[in-house]
Amino acid sequence: MKISKDQIFTIAILVIAFAVGMYAPFYLIFLLGAAVGQWFGKWYVKRPKVNQSLIKFIAWSNVLTWLSIPVGLFTGLATWEFSKTAGAESQKCKTLATVGIVLSIINLLLGIMMRLE
DSSP: OOOOHHHHHHHHHHHHHHHHHHHOGGGGHHHHHHHHHHHHHHHHHTSSSOOHHHHHHHHHTHHHHTTSHHHHHHHHHHHHHHHTTOGGGHHHHHHHHHHHHHHHHHHHHHHHHHHHO
16 A cells, blocks of 8 residues: 555644644644645535635635634645646645645744743
């Protein structure tokens, strides 16, 4: 059985979320945002009618949503899933998703460090 990059990425997110949840149970919402975002992205692109405006809105919302960790992960992972069907805009979607996810994780870690002090 071959493991894809997406599966490795998902497992990494789950491990990080579990580790974070051990120190700050409030941040288990992080896990919920990640799981729902990935599920939504996969579900939405399989629909018979896909609204490209909604996909672009979610993708570009990564610019601000990272300020709220669960929302940032939701939009980041949904955008990552959208990028698989974005055609010519695939790389742009992946870049926006990566920026949103990384900034959300940094926001999460900074929040934990502030609570530990």
